[in-house]
Amino acid sequence: MRFDLITLFPEMFAAVRDQGVSGRAHQRGLWSLHAWNPRDFTHDVHRTVDDRPFGGGPGMVMMAEPLAQAVQAVRAARRQAKADPADQAAPVVLLSPAGQVHDQARARRWAGSAGAILVCGRYEGIDQRFIDRYVDQEVSLGDFVLSGGELGAMVLIDSIVRLLPGVLHDAESAEQDSFNPALTGLLDSPHYTRPEVWDETAAPDILLSGHHARISAWRRQRSLELTADRRPDLIDRARRAGDLSPRDEAALAAIRAAGADDEAGPVR
Ligand code: 9WO
Numbered sequence: 001m002r003f004d005l006i007t008l009f010p011e012m013f014a015a016v017r018d019q020g021v022s023g024r025a026h027q028r029g030l031w032s033l034h035a036w037n038p039r040d041f042t043h044d045v046h047r048t049v050d051d052r053p054f055g056g057g058p059g060m061v062m063m064a065e066p067l068a069q070a071v072q073a074v075r076a077a078r079r080q081a082k083a084d085p086a087d088q089a090a091p092v093v094l095l096s097p098a099g100q101v102h103d104q105a106r107a108r109r110w111a112g113s114a115g116a117i118l119v120c121g122r123y124e125g126i127d128q129r130f131i132d133r134y135v136d137q138e139v140s141l142g143d144f145v146l147s148g149g150e151l152g153a154m155v156l157i158d159s160i161v162r163l164l165p166g167v168l169h170d171a172e173s174a175e176q177d178s179f180n181p182a183l184t185g186l187l188d189s190p191h192y193t194r195p196e197v198w199d200e201t202a203a204p205d206i207l208l209s210g211h212h213a214r215i216s217a218w219r220r221q222r223s224l225e226l227t228a229d230r231r232p233d234l235i236d237r238a239r240r241a242g243d244l245s246p247r248d249e250a251a252l253a254a255i256r257a258a259g260a261d262d263e264a265g266p267v268r
Contacts, residue, residue: 001160002034002083003031003032003116003117005153006067006074006119007035007120008122009120010037013033016157016158022162024167025167036070036074041065041069049062049066062121062126063127064129084115091116091137092119093117094118095138095146097143097144098138099138102155106139107159111160119134120152121148121149139156184243184244186224186238187227189220189222196208
C-alpha cells in the first residue's frame, strides 16, 4: 500500500511513518509514504502557493496550479512504480469537513486498496477549481475544523494501516474472535492490569479467575452495557448487521429493564 501526501508540511508525517504500530509496519515495508510539497511545483522566486481570496475576506487561498502539478507528478510516479492495479488509478482524496465521515467500515474498505493520493489543505481553503477538476472524494473526520488537512490524513492512514494483514500481532488483534467488540461495532470493555489492588481498589475478580469462557462472557456484558449507555445507535447498527446473538439480545433486554428502573428512581 502506498500513500502520497500533497502537503506544505511534509515533516509532520514522520509521526505516523516512524512511531508505534504504523511505524513498525512501515519499517517492515507493508506500506510506504511519499510527501510532495506544492512549493516544489511553483515557478516564481517566492515559491508562492497561496493568494488573496476573490471577493475579499480574511486569509489566503491555496492556488490551484501548484496542487494540480503536484497531483500530476504523483500520478506519474505511481504509474512508474506500478503502485496501482493497471485498471484502477489511486483516488485523489481531500481531507475536509465537507466530506463523507470516516468510520471503521471505510477503513476496512481502504485497507483492501493500493492506497491513495491525500491532499492536505492549509490557510482558509483551496481554490474550488482544483477540487472540481482533481479531487475524487472528500473525507471528514467529524464536525470540527483543523488548521490543515495533515492531522486528518495521519488519522486516516493510521486507521487503515493497522488493518493491513500482518500488521497487528495475534496478541494485539483477536481478529479471530467473532465477539471482538471492534469487529461487531460495539465499544470495548474496560481493561485492567497489575497490581491486583491499586489505590485500595481491586480489579474485577472474574479477570483473575483464569476461567476464559466466563471472562469472555463478562467482557461481552460490559461491552453491551457501555454501548447501550453511551452509544445506543451502535447497538442498533450491530443488530442490523446481524452481529448480536440471542444471548446478547437477552442481556440487552435485562439492561433496558434495569435502566427503566433507574429512570423511575427510588420507590417513593
Ligand atoms: C474547509 C471547510 C469548511 C467548511 C466546508 C468545507 C470546507 N473545506 C475545507 C477545506 O478543504 N479546508 C482546507 C483543509 C484548508 C483549511 C484547513 N483544512 C481543514 C481540513 N480544516 N479542517 C479539516 C478537516 C479535515 C477532516 N476532518 C475534519 C476537519
